[in-house]
Structure formats: structure tokens, C-alpha cells
Amino acid sequence: MSDIPRDISHDQHAVRRQKLADLRAAGTDPFRANFRTTHFSGEALKAHVEGQENAVTVAVAGRLVVIRDMGKSQFVKILDQQGQIQLYVKKDVIGDDAYVAFKKFDLGDIIGVKGTLFKTKTGEVTVRVEQLLLLAKALRPLPEKWHGLSDPEQVYRQRYLDVIVNPESRARLMLRSRIVSHMRRFLETRQFIEVETPILEATAGGAAARPFVTHHNALGVDFFLRIATELRLKRMLVGGFDRVFEIGRIFRNEGVSRRHNPEFTMLEVYEAYSDYRGMMALIRDLLTTLCRDVLGTDEIKHAASGQMINFGGEWREAKYKDLVRAETGDPQWFERSKAGKVAAAEKLGLQVHPGWEDFEVTNEIFSKRIEPNLVQPTFVTHLPRELCPLAKLTPDDPTTLDVFELCIGGMEIAPAYSEQNDPDAQRAMFERQAGEEKQNIDEDFLLALEHGMPPAGGMGVGIDRLCILLTGAESIRDVILFPQLRPS
RNA sequence: GGGUCGAUAGCUCAAUGGUAGAGCAGCGUCCUUUUAAGUCGUUGGUUCUGGGUUCGAAUCCCAGUCGACCCA
Numbered sequence: 395m396s397d398i399p400r401d402i403s404h405d406q407h408a409v410r411r412q413k414l415a416d417l418r419a420a421g422t423d424p425f426r427a428n429f430r431t432t433h434f435s436g437e438a439l440k441a442h443v444e445g446q447e448n449a450v451t452v453a454v455a456g457r458l459v460v461i462r463d464m465g466k467s468q469f470v471k472i473l474d475q476q477g478q479i480q481l482y483v484k485k486d487v488i489g490d491d492a493y494v495a496f497k498k499f500d501l502g503d504i505i506g507v508k509g510t511l512f513k514t515k516t517g518e519v520t521v522r523v524e525q526l527l528l529l530a531k532a533l534r535p536l537p538e539k540w541h542g543l544s545d546p547e548q549v550y551r552q553r554y555l556d557v558i559v560n561p562e563s564r565a566r567l568m569l570r571s572r573i574v575s576h577m578r579r580f581l582e583t584r585q586f587i588e589v590e591t592p593i594l595e596a597t598a599g600g601a602a603a604r605p606f607v608t609h610h611n612a613l614g615v616d617f618f619l620r621i622a623t624e625l626r627l628k629r630m631l632v633g634g635f636d637r638v639f640e641i642g643r644i645f646r647n648e649g650v651s652r653r654h655n656p657e658f659t660m661l662e663v664y665e666a667y668s669d670y671r672g673m674m675a676l677i678r679d680l681l682t683t684l685c686r687d688v689l690g691t692d693e694i695k696h697a698a699s700g701q702m703i704n705f706g707g708e709w710r711e712a713k714y715k716d717l718v719r720a721e722t723g724d725p726q727w728f729e730r731s732k733a734g735k736v737a738a739a740e741k742l743g744l745q746v747h748p749g750w751e752d753f754e755v756t757n758e759i760f761s762k763r764i765e766p767n768l769v770q771p772t773f774v775t776h777l778p779r780e781l782c783p784l785a786k787l788t789p790d791d792p793t794t795l796d797v798f799e800l801c802i803g804g805m806e807i808a809p810a811y812s813e814q815n816d817p818d819a820q821r822a823m824f825e826r827q828a829g830e831e832k833q834n835i836d837e838d839f840l841l842a843l844e845h846g847m848p849p850a851g852g853m854g855v856g857i858d859r860l861c862i863l864l865t866g867a868e869s870i871r872d873v874i875l876f877p878q879l880r881p882s
Numbered sequence: 883g884g885g886u887c888g889a890u891a892g893c894u895c896a897a898u899g900g901u902a903g904a905g906c907a908g909c910g911u912c913c914u915u916u917u918a919a920g921u922c923g924u925u926g927g928u929u930c931u932g933g934g935u936u937c938g939a940a941u942c943c944c945a946g947u948c949g950a951c952c953c954a
Contacts, residue, residue: 401909401925401926402909403908403909403910403924403925403926404891404908404909404925404926405892405908405925405926406892406907406908406909407892409908409909460916460917460918462916462917462919462920463913463916463919464913464914464915464916464919464920465912465913465914466913466914467913467914467915467916468914468916469915469916469917469919471917480916480917482914482915482916484914484915485914486914500908501907514915514916514917515915515916516915516916516917518915518916518917520915520916534892535892535893535907535908536892536893536907537892537893537894537907538892538893538894538905538906538907539893539906539907539918540894540906540918541893541894541895541905541906542893542894543893543894544893544894545889545893545894545949546949546950547889547948547949547950548893550949555893559893649883649954652950652951745953745954869950879948879949880947880948880949882947882948882949
């Protein structure tokens with residue numbers, strides 16, 4: 395290879411390129427196709443029988459992450475899906491030629507080995523290697539071995555490196571998979587049906603958010619990326635799918651922050667012949683079984699406050715208006731004029747936009763002063779009717795809704811409604827909300843409602859935020875494999 | 883969008899405006915039960931980019947790129 399300079403010892407990429415070229419020149423395939431493993435690392439560790447050395451044979455494969463070279467023998471470790479396992483490679487076991495070849499392996503290479511299990515004198519179950527193969531040559535070096543990768547930009551852009559060298563990242567992201575998996579099992583055992591609804595929509599409804607726009611060439615029309623799955627899932631209620639859910643990617647064309655990624659994952663679940671009270675029981679069961687079965691504890695440390703969040707005890711229930719009255723110290727808050735509310739909010743140190751409606755001023759107090767302090771699981775019920783146009787009014791108080799917002803760890807985790815199924819009431823709400831922009835009303839959804847939707851409870855669960863909470867992460871980026879960044 | 887902070891070897895980090903260093907990794911040596919293995923030696927830099935100030939800039943100034951945090 396004439397394009398490789400003579401002294402390349404300082405350039406790890408060039409050194410590895412040279413090794414690759416040497417392997418090929420010697421007729422070895424550095425990217426071998428087939429190696430059959432018998433065990434993952436964790437399974438192999440369990441397969442060792444106490445007191446019986448070299449009795450069990452295993453074939454394991456993974457990335458070389460530790461090399462401790464002692465001349466004619468080496469202890470090395472490989473990493474696979476289940477973690478690390480130590481290998482003992484001995485010259486007089488594998489033979490001179492194989493040992494020479496093995497010495498050329500680099501940290502980061504992916505290898506497969508076959509051998510027997512034994513316990514070292516320090517008590518670590520280890521594979522005594524009899525055969526080994528290079529399965530994939532790594533041409534780039536791994537990050538440093540005990541500080542790992544800490545540059546946040548590289549952690550997010552090259553997540554594959556982060557999860558190789560940072561065990562806590564690996565564990566956190568694997569925990570997310572188990573959380574989602576638990577949700578599916580939980581709902582399926584309660585006879586909920588998982589469905590998939592369109593991401594490209596002609597009208598983006600079901601929430602108040604700015605959508606992404608894209609274009610379909612063949613049809614010659616613009617589409618929106620969905621901002622919620624709500625209106626599609628309700629159509630399925632009309633169609634007789636009485637218990638449905640979707641775990642789906644939602645897209646909102648808004649800011650990026652510690653709590654916001656432009657695409658995020660939401661569970662939406664709808665149950666016919668239930669209501670917001672039924673949803674309370676459902677989410678409580680879901681979260682307590684999640685804690686018990688996945689985390690193995692019903693107490694989780696809340697990073698921001700240092701408090702322990704207790705999922706096992708009583709869950710507080712409080713009316714939105716009562717919380718606002720208590721926070722403002724004003725029993726007559728909802729009877730005050732808008733000017734009075736604005737003055738009081740500003741006195742609390744909040745910035746109030748001139749164009750805001752009455753309820754928006756109040757809600758600013760809720761989201762800035764009340765919600766962040768709801769650390770223990772709290773159902774905030776009976777929100778003002780202006781806040782959710784898709785829910786039923788409270789029968790004995792037409793200014794509020796039969797809804798709750800479950801807040802935990804100072805975050806809104808799950809809103810739930812007694813779903814509006816009166817097509818005329820729903821149209822009136824849409825029209826009030828749309829104002830001049832009547833073309834944004836989802837007429838097809840209203841048509842579906844006119845066919846009759848069973849009374850139902852419905853709920854959305856922000857999975858990313860739930861994962862922040864349950865994994866103790868500081869940012870949404872830590873629970874999303876590839877968070878959105880500006881292209882580099 | 884605004885403010886604050888940051889970017890130096892593959893990685894983690896040092897360096898009063900005065901010769902850019904360390905650990906790990908790499909390269910070469912010794913070592914057949916190591917645990918951040920040890921040992922001896924050693925290579926490696928467009929200091930994010932572009933301007934400016936200065937006898938002299940990683941360092942000071944301006945602009946930009948990317949990121950983090952806070953605010954909107």
C-alpha cells in the first residue's frame with residue numbers, strides 16, 4: 395500500500411489499515427461472515443458449574459474492550475449485548491501461529507472464540523480459549539478506557555461509541571427498551587389492540603403544536619407530520635376497536651431543549667366504556683407494575699430535588715382550581731378580572747404576554763409555579779375547559795373538564811380525558827379554537843363522530859419524559875438513542 | 883431568537899501573552915492467572931475556522947461553526 399507513509403506508529407487509523415492490508419495479503423478475511431455463538435456473555439457466566447473447571451464449552455463473540463498482555467498469555471475482555479466476559483488466551487493452548495495472529499488484534503476488533511469455562515484464582519468466570527477468529531476489524535480506536543466518552547456532542551452524534559464505553563448510558567438506553575416492552579405486555583394482557591396510524595396527514599390535529607410540513611410528489615400535495623395520534627385512534631373507537639393503543643413517533647416543529655426533542659414517542663391509549671377515572675386506575679397500575687417488574691423498586695430518586703418519588707403509596711389527587719387558589723393565596727382567583735390576574739402573576743415574578751387570554755395567565759402560574767413542585771405522583775383534575783378541546787365538560791361544572799394531568803417529578807407525564815363523543819359539541823369546540831382558520835378543522839374526524847363513538851377514556855403518556863424520570867436522566871437526549879442535533 | 887460558558891494529540895484533560903504537556907490508547911521491549919495489570923523505551927499537534935492586536939497569540943479582540951446550560 396504505497397499511500398501509507400513509512401512511520402505510521404502515531405496514527406492509529408493508518409496502523410489498523412496496514413494490519414487490514416496485511417491480513418488480506420495473507421489470504422485472511424478480516425470481515426468473516428459466519429460464526430455461531432452458543433451463549434451471550436451473561437448466559438456463559440451463568441453456565442459455569444461451581445467446582446467443575448473446563449467442563450462446559452461455550453462459543454461467544456463480541457468487541458475486544460480490554461487487553462492485558464503477559465507475553466505468552468493474555469487476559470482480554472469482550473463486550474456483547476449482555477455485557478463483558480473475560481477470555482484467557484494461552485500460547486500453548488491455541489498454538490504458536492494462532493497466538494501470533496491474536497497478538498495483532500486491536501482494542502475494538504470484533505472476535506469470536508470457542509473454549510471452556512473456568513474460574514481464575516481471583517474468582518472470575520473466564521473462557522479458556524481454544525479457538526479464535528477475527529470477525530470484524532475495527533479501523534478506528536475506541537475512546538479512552540476509564541473516562542469513557544464525555545464530550546456531549548460526540549456522545550450524541552456517535553452514540554455507538556457511547557454505549558460501548560459508558561456502561562451507564564448502555565444501561566439507561568436498555569432500560570428504555572424494557573419500559574416500552576413492559577407497556578406493550580401490560581396493555582395486551584388487558585386486551586388492548588396495538589394499531590399503527592399514519593404519520594403523514596392532510597391536517598395535523600389532536601394537539602396544539604406547530605407541525606413539520608413535507609411534500610408528496612406523486613399526489614402533488616403537502617402533508618403534515620402528525621402532532622398526535624388522538625384523532626386517528628378515536629376513529630378506531632368508532633370502528634369498534636374498543637381498546638386500542640399506539641406507541642408512536644410524534645413530530646413537533648418547536649424548540650429543542652433538555653425536555654424537548656422535535657420527534658418524541660407517545661403512548662396513546664383509548665378504552666371504550668371507560669372515562670378519565672378509569673384512566674387513573676390504568677396509569678397507576680401501569681406505572682406501579684413497571685416499577686415492580688422492570689425497576690424492582692417502587693421508589694425512585696428525583697434528580698432535581700433529591701426527593702424519593704414513591705410510586706407505592708397513595709397518589710394525590712387535586713383539582714386544578716384548588717391548586718391555583720392555594721398557590722396564589724386567593725380563594726376568589728377565578729372571579730378576578732383578567733387585569734387582576736395579570737397583576738398578581740407579575741407580582742409572582744412571571745412574565746405575562748399582552749396577548750394572552752385569561753386562562754393562559756392562570757395556566758402560566760400552573761406550569762411555572764405549581765407543576766414543577768409536584769414531585770410525588772399527583773393527578774391534577776378538572777382543568778379549565780379552554781385547555782383541552784377534545785374532552786367532556788364536568789357535568790356539574792361547565793367551566794371545567796373531566797380530565798386529569800398526571801404530574802410526577804415536576805413534569806407532566808400523562809394527560810387523560812373523558813373523551814368528547816358528541817359531534818356537535820366537538821364541532822363547536824373546534825370552531826371556537828380555529829377562529830378564522832376553519833380550513834384546519836378535521837371534517838373527516840367530525841364525520842366519524844357523527845357515526846357514533848362510544849363513550850371512552852383516553853390517555854397520552856410521554857414515553858421520553860417517563861424514561862427521564864425512571865432512569866434518573868438529566869436530559870431527554872440521554873433517553874433518546876439519536877437526539878436531534880444540527881447537522882455537523 | 884437572547885444571554886452565559888466551552889472547543890488543545892484517537893480519548894480524558896493541563897499549559898501568567900514567551901519552546902504546546904500528562905495519563906490512557908498507539909509503536910517497540912520484558913513478563914503464561916491479570917482486574918484501571920505491571921515494566922523499560924518511544925511516536926504523535928492546522929490548539930474548531932477566518933480575520934485582527936502584538937516583537938511574539940492556545941491564551942487578548944472581532945466574526946463565524948458546532949455544542950452545553952439558562953431564558954424566550
